Structure formats: structure tokens, C-alpha cells
Amino acid sequence: MDNPVMLAAGILGTTGASLKRAVLSGAGAVVTKSVGVAEREGHRGPAVVQVEGGLLNAMGLPNPSYRHFQEEIDIGRDGGAPVIASIFGSSPAEFVEVARGLDADGFELNLSCPHAERYGAEIGCEVYNVEAITRAVKESSSVPVWVKLTPNVAEISALGLAAERGGADAIVAINTLRAMAIDVESCRPILGNRFGGLSGPAIKPVAVKCVYDLAGAVKIPVIGVGGVSSWEDACEMIIAGARGVQVGTALGNAEGYGIFRSISEGLSIYLDRKDMALQELVGAARRFP
Amino acid sequence: MRPKDAVITEIVSETPSVRTLRFDITFDAVPGQYLMVWVRGVDEIPMSISYSNGITVQKVGEATGAIFDLKVGDSLGVRGPLGNGFALLGERILLVGGGVGAAPLALLGEEAAEKGIEVTTILGIRGCDDLIFRERFEGAGDLVITTDDGSMGICGRASAGLSCLDLEDYDQIYLCGPEPMMADLIGRCGGMEAKIQASIDRYFKCGLGICGSCSIDPEGIRPCVEGPVIRGDRLLGTEFGRYKRGPSGRKR
Numbered sequence: 001m002d003n004p005v006m007l008a009a010g011i012l013g014t015t016g017a018s019l020k021r022a023v024l025s026g027a028g029a030v031v032t033k034s035v036g037v038a039e040r041e042g043h044r045g046p047a048v049v050q051v052e053g054g055l056l057n058a059m060g061l062p063n064p065s066y067r068h069f070q071e072e073i074d075i076g077r078d079g080g081a082p083v084i085a086s087i088f089g090s091s092p093a094e095f096v097e098v099a100r101g102l103d104a105d106g107f108e109l110n111l112s113c114p115h116a117e118r119y120g121a122e123i124g125c126e127v128y129n130v131e132a133i134t135r136a137v138k139e140s141s142s143v144p145v146w147v148k149l150t151p152n153v154a155e156i157s158a159l160g161l162a163a164e165r166g167g168a169d170a171i172v173a174i175n176t177l178r179a180m181a182i183d184v185e186s187c188r189p190i191l192g193n194r195f196g197g198l199s200g201p202a203i204k205p206v207a208v209k210c211v212y213d214l215a216g217a218v219k220i221p222v223i224g225v226g227g228v229s230s231w232e233d234a235c236e237m238i239i240a241g242a243r244g245v246q247v248g249t250a251l252g253n254a255e256g257y258g259i260f261r262s263i264s265e266g267l268s269i270y271l272d273r274k275d276m277a278l279q280e281l282v283g284a285a286r287r288f289p
Numbered sequence: 290m291r292p293k294d295a296v297i298t299e300i301v302s303e304t305p306s307v308r309t310l311r312f313d314i315t316f317d318a319v320p321g322q323y324l325m326v327w328v329r330g331v332d333e334i335p336m337s338i339s340y341s342n343g344i345t346v347q348k349v350g351e352a353t354g355a356i357f358d359l360k361v362g363d364s365l366g367v368r369g370p371l372g373n374g375f376a377l378l379g380e381r382i383l384l385v386g387g388g389v390g391a392a393p394l395a396l397l398g399e400e401a402a403e404k405g406i407e408v409t410t411i412l413g414i415r416g417c418d419d420l421i422f423r424e425r426f427e428g429a430g431d432l433v434i435t436t437d438d439g440s441m442g443i444c445g446r447a448s449a450g451l452s453c454l455d456l457e458d459y460d461q462i463y464l465c466g467p468e469p470m471m472a473d474l475i476g477r478c479g480g481m482e483a484k485i486q487a488s489i490d491r492y493f494k495c496g497l498g499i500c501g502s503c504s505i506d507p508e509g510i511r512p513c514v515e516g517p518v519i520r521g522d523r524l525l526g527t528e529f530g531r532y533k534r535g536p537s538g539r540k541r
Contacts, residue, residue, distance in 0.1 A: 012501035012509070014538040021509035033538070041536035046325070049368075050290050059500060064539035075507075118434040175506030183366060185294040186329050190366075218427065252499040256514070 004278060005026030005264045007147065008225050008248035009086035009108055010034060010059065016075025023079025026260035030076060031246065032069070034086040034110045035102070036119070037094050039065040041115060043115070044192035049145050051181050054200020054227065055249050058115040058193035061088060066101040082148065084108050090118040092136035099141045106143045109133060111159075112150035112175030114197040116277045119176065128161040134166025146223065148172040149210075151203075157217035170221040172246065173210045177203050200249040201227045215283050216243020227267040229253065231266025238267075241283040267287045292366030294329045296387040297359060303345065303421040306358060307389055310365075311343040320397035321374030321465075321488050321518040325496045327366030331355045335493040335513075337465075338370060339392035345421070347389040371496045375486050375518050377401055379460020384410040384426075385474060387447055387466020388419060392486060394465050398429035405427065409433070409454065413447025413470060416440045448473055456481060462521075472530025475521045485521030489529065492536055502538060505529065 012018040013033035022030045042062030049056050050240040063069070066087070076083040085104035089095040099107055111124025111133065115142025123129045130147065138145050147163035149156055151174040160171045176197025181190045189195065214222045224242030228234050229250035237245045250259050271278060295312040302308055316324065319339045326344065327333045332352040339345035356365070375397050382401055384394045391412055398408045408430030414420055414441050417440040426432040434442030435450045443449050447470055456462065456478060464471045465488040475482055491503035491512050498514035505512060506528040512519060524530075535541050 011499050012504065012511075014501035015504045015506060015534070016510075017506045018501045018504045019509075037540060039537045042494070046292070046327055046366075046368075047333070047495065048497060048500065049292070050497070055499070057495070057500075059494065061493075062502070062537050064537045068539050076378065159519070167377070181291065183292060183294075183329075185364065186366070188329055190292065190327075192332065249499065252497040252514075254494075256498060256511075271457035 002263050004017065004238070004244035005260055005267070006032055006223070006244060007248035007260075009110065011248040011251050013086070014072075016072035017276050019072065019076030019083060020079040021078070021257055023081040025257035026264055027081060028052055028244070028264070029082040029084060029105075030079075031084045031086050031269065032076070032104075032107050033048045033063060034061055034088045034113065035063045035066050035069050035098060036061060036088045037065060037097055039063065039068070042160050044116045046190055046192055049181055051179075051198070053202030055252070056103055056179050056181050056191060057176070058191045059194030060193060061113060061116045061119060066098045070102060074104065077105070080119050082106060086148070088113065088119050090123065092133050093135050095137050096140045098240055099137045104143065105148060106139060106169075107141060108146040108148050108172055109137060110148055112148050113151060114176055114178045115193050115195060121152055123160070124150050125153050127158050130162040131166040136162050136170045138167035146167040146170040146172050146177055150175050151206055151210050152178050157213045160214040160218045160222075163221050164218045168220060170223055170243075171214055171218060172223045172225060172227045173214055174203070174207045177206060198225070201229060203227050204233060208236055211237055211242050212240040212285065216286070228263070229259070231263045231270065234263050234267055235270055235281070238278070238281050239284045241286070243282055290368055293342065294364050295367045296364040297361050301360060304419050306320070306348045307345060307421055309343050309345045310356070310359075311340065314346075314380055315342045316370050317341070318370035319374030320400055321393050322370035322372050324367045324369035325371060326356075327368070328352045328355045329366060335496065337393040337488065337517075339396055345392040350429060351432060368496060370511075372514060372517050375463055375488070377404065377406065379406070380405040382409070383406065383456070383459040383462045385413070385447055385450075385462065385464050385466070386410065387413045387470040388415070389421065390488070391422050391426075391468030392465075394463060395425040396444050397463060400424055402429040409459070411435065411447055411450035412467065415452065425520060436495050446470065448477060451477065460484065461486065468530060468533075475524060478521065482521035486518050487521055487524060488518050489516055491523070491533055502534065502536070
């Protein structure tokens, strides 16, 4: 991939039109909103709330089911960049059903959503689930399989190694951090689901450490995601060991879709200034053990 | 921002199914902007602002039904004002509202009249019992009423009210109402779409431009931040008037 800046899962990826717009705005690849076996409307609102340093969300995996999603992937592909389908399920069989039902340029396994019962991190925090699900999807599909991991565990590298053993082509880290916000006037948790996942600048240092640890543990590429809002953030992820970065919450900033170009252009200028190729920058922080 | 606590200071019953709620806080909003209104324990829904300190709610579902159960002294959580509202342009403007779509237009009409802009309003309603904000529109300028059942004004849809006007006379046309009505009016304004501003309704979840649930095909316009007021020419050739998506993202 020439352009390492991608759209993260769960952000604007509901429709083919949004995916295509992200590509036309300069994303090197796009990841869809997570798609599962059955249609889901998601959690009740508020589904998103702004908090200190980022966003808290509990969307609850709304999706039209894979049976009504191929058209969106196809429209997204019109943009000319790879469209990666984020998929979720409660078992290897469900993941395989969704993967077999979709034609995409790759799959990103959502083993990390922190706020949906029976899905995401509930199964993705166990190494044997990560390995078994990765292997099942790998065996039933011919396109690259990426595994998106949760940071809500003691040792994320163990999950990365499990994905690698299962045959993953890349690791994506990190999903949101489990978090909560409470309205002091009513004493109620703000999110309809009561708790959710924190994203945005507040989690970037956590993501950088996870990427650093994973890149030191696995041989397959690591893609960094979590609070990337500027070219400097992208650069930092790459120096920590990421081969690519994904942008999510920052799409809500004033520049909107313009963020893809501003990050990739800033990165190019930096590489020119340092007279370096992107590959040389990957994991450069490891020179300082 | 986190939701602000808005305590209800007054409830006005506009029609049997429409109520205005006034709060103890003001929103400093551009007419056409909206609030994400958190009905605690139920849901969070977008509502357009009808007064500097109020919203006007039609009872249509669970969340709006729960709002109807609230009393003075109760409160709602509100995020906003959000999105892009109406831009006041020109010397003579036309407002076209359908049903409770009159709510943000009333605020716009008052603001326009205050600035010396000549305001004409067409309100399309089912019957005379559904009329809201008559005094506000009459205070701002001329008011033409159309009713589906002929119980007041001109019998017919809002478009019937256009027949007595020449659209060329207006510098800007503002729409808010049911989507078929707005799409029909834009269709009748051949060549003048660029001077139409329409407030459009989609399934908003985040209100921040990131979740994608309100995205409009085929260009992926995000009405929750790029709208809800969108210029008529930007809506041409889009899904507007043809389909929208539900909470799961599936077309319906």
C-alpha cells in the first residue's frame, strides 16, 4: 500500500457512499462498519458522547447484516482503494458465515468491541478464541485477514501472538478502552448502554505502547489505530512499529474528511525532510532499547 | 460536550399531538440548527430549535411520547446547538413549512423580519387543527395556509400555495417539512434549486459526523454536521425524496 493512512472500522463505514468519499478524500484503504450475521439497530441513545480528550461510544454494532451489505462494499470500491470488511460474530461459525457471504478486499475481525454482549472483546480477550476464529476465517477465505485487538487485557501481545498462530495477515491495534461517563444532574450513566468505549486523543499513548509491544512480539505487520489526529500522531505510531495507521474519531474534527490528505501529506513532507522511506521509519523507536 | 441539563419552565400545547417546551437555558442557535435531546432512560433524538429557549415536539414515537409525559420542573439532557442552520440571504424570502416543520421556520421568520427582510410563508397542514405558530408567521409577514382537507385557506398541498406566488420574486426559499413535500417543491423549482435551503431529516445517532448513519447517497453528505440545512442543488440526484436508511443502516 503506497498510502498508509486508512479509515478505521466503525467510523462512517455504514454506506458505500461514505467509504468512497473517504477514498476520494485520500484514504489509502477503508474499513467498513462491522457487519454480522443478523440485522441490528444498535443500542439506544445516547450512543456517543464527547468527554475529556475524546469520545465515548456504545453504538452496539448496528448493521444491516451481511445479506444487505455487498452493495455498499461495491460502491466503496468505486473509489479505487481496497475496501476491508470489518466483521463480527459470536463464534467461529458466525465469522465464517459472514466472511463467506461477502466479497471484499480483506477482512478485519472485530474481536474487540467493548460494549456488545457475546461479541467483540467478550470473546476476543481470550487467546484461544482469537486463534480459533482467525484460523477459521483464514481457512474459508482467500483475501488478507486482519485481526483487531482489544487493549482491555493485561497483555495484548499474547492476543497478537494468538492471531499470528491462527494465520492472521496483520494485527490492528487498538479498539476503544472500556469507559463510562455519568450525568451528575440525574446520576445516570450517559450512554444508553451505560458504558462504552473511549476513543480519541486520550487513548493515543495507550495505543502507541500496545503497537510497540505487538511489533516487538509478532512478525506480521501491525496497523496502529487509536487517537490518530495529525501527521505527527501517525508518525509516532509508525515509529512505534506500525506499518499503517487508521483514523477514526478525528473524522469528527472540523476538517472532516480532509484529515486523510493532511496526515498523508504531512507524513510525506516529514519523510522527505528526514530523507527516509516509510519502511525505514517503521519501528525506529526500537533503536533505543 | 456532555449533555447540559435543561429544566422545563413552560409547556404549551400547540395541537393535540404537538407541544412546545421552554427551558431555563437559551441555546444561542442559528435557526435550523438542532439539539440532540436525551430523554433519560429512553433514547437520544435530534430536535430542531423553535425558540431561543425551546423546542417543539410532535408525538411520533417512544422518545417523543416520553417527552409528552414530562411536566414543568422535569428536565432533559441537551447537546448542541449542532449542525448548520439556515443562512439568511437577500431582501425577500419565502418560507415553506409542512406540519411541525414550521418550528424552525418560525424562528427564522422572526429573525428575518427583525433584520428588515420581507417574509412570505406558506404553511401546508392536514387540517385547521394542525396549525401552529400562526401569530409568529403573521407577525413576520404574509402567511398563506393550505390544508389537505380544505378546512382552512387553500385546499391542497403546500405546492398549491405556490400557484399564487412567483418564485422568481424571492431571493431565497426555505423548506422544512415532510421529505416528499420538499422533494416535490425542489422538483417544481427548475433552475432555482441553488436558492433553496432545505432542512432535512435523517437517522442521526452521533450528531458529530462520525457514525455515518445519516450519510446521503451517492456522495456521502453528512447532514448531522454538513446540514441539516442543505442547498437544493446539492440534493439533486441524491437519495433525497427516494429513500432513507433506518437505525441498522438498511435502506427503507
